[in-house]
Amino acid sequence: MNRLPFARRRLFAAAFGLPTAILVFPAFAQSQWDVLREVLFANRPVLDGAGVIELDAPSRAHDAALVEVAVRALVPQTPERYVRAIHLLIDRNPAPRAAVFKLSPATGSASITTRIRVNEYTPVRAVAETNDGALFMVERFVKASGGCSAPASKDKEAAYARLGRMKLLEPDRFVAGEPNELRLLISHPQYSGMQIDQLTRNWIPADHLETVRILWNGEPLVEIEADISLSEDPLIGFHLKPEGPGELRVEAADIKGRNFVQSWQLGAGS
């Protein structure tokens, strides 16, 4: 796993809120993006992503806890050249790395959709990492606030009763040889650790999805590293370019060690 060690991640997040961040990173007042880039991508150049990907995000969100964003790939996903990962970053969130989507060429398209929490006015970035290791970044500024600490919308009991339930939204026509868009919902409260329990007045401990593996006929198609910035009941939109019918399998795991697995047969009828 390419995850930052947990403790380091926490420190890193904490540094954002503090004036000392300027002392820690002395090169003038480094922006959050400079810090983020250094931690996540070390010294690798991050190129302008125009022409490679586009990021759809509302300039102003109506619900900061549920902001739908889409990354659209403008280049085809082929075995020779493909986007192997999309990093979704929210500069000013307590956990700025919302998710990393690792993509196989079998997706046919690196376009992805998800929903995020936005804690304050912030740039949202998508960084596409191609199979040769190059990085391409696009960004949008999103105005929203309070998304990470907004009260969980349902009561805890109800949230856990549906825990791990999945729903796959398939396209009307499942076409072999073409990228088909699939949308997966996984019921999970995605507690951020910043919400307060209504009854006990204690902080609800963080409890969120950590990894989601999507396999097509047993082969990894999409793997997601998730964090608290993904909204409650995460949505994962992705693509699949199948040669024929097959089995889509989803294996999800949360930070409490729970595992959720579900499979679907796709394309058998067409």
Place this chain on the structure above:
Amino acid sequence: MLGMVADRRGLLTGSLALLVAGRPWAGRAAPLPLVEVEPGLLVHVGAHEDFTPGNRGGIANLAVLIGEEAVAVIDAGGSPAQGRDLLAAIRTRTDRPLRHLILTHHHPDHVMGASVFRETGARIWGHVRLEAALRDRFSTYRAAMERLVGPSIDGADPVPIDEVVSIGAARHIDLGDRVLELSAWPTAHTDCDLTVMDGLTGTLIAGDLVFMERIPVIDGSLLGWLRVMEDLARIPARRVVPGHGPASAAWPDALVPQRRYLESLAVALRRSIARGRSLSALLADPPPAGDWLLSSDNHPRNITAAYKELEWE
């Protein structure tokens, strides 16, 4: 909901705002205008505005019921400043003891004045889930209201709920000649909606289970609200005092615009979800809101809330 109070810019300046802003002795209570809907049933009509310093959070309808022995207030206003003016208005009408404050749900325009009535010794009534909802959100609301309405919010403290009403188990308040019936509802506008029936006049004081003129806000459940409306419509009232809208309206005709809006929202969203239309596509090209006031923010927010609810069907 939080969204209701956050990120709003007051665009309208209504007559109430002008009236208040022009008041030379700010800080002292000035009786709030009340409309006598029926004998002993008075309503303050809230402004169809976002929260502004001028309206002091006073955007919801507030009701006062005067009985032979005691007085009950339904909803406390959007700030202690508005609550004090409501109290002053009651005192110009009657000197009977103010024994009960009934809160119809947890939104700030209905509860932020509650501490004023606590100080008069009123017992505070609410839905069995109200106290938890208030505990969860009060500090967020208070901070947002400080930003939006300013010093009017000073003194807004959380209040304990003395008397709770459970779903399916109505409770009664006897004011002497009039008995109020309090009913708690399953999740609809919010998860803690309460209505009051004034049997003496056949008037249903509906809180925000009924919106008129101003666009309904979904902070509970769209499908739950539609179900609750079916039960509400069967209540044999002659008229209703809506949470937002005119002082009173004929019942159950008053429900028609709200039902039409919520039903058409459910139909449009179910169709979009079935066709695989994403939430962002829908927000970019939303179904029409109709001619509701203040829909520019609230309609997209309703779509978001309803989409998330309906995509799991």
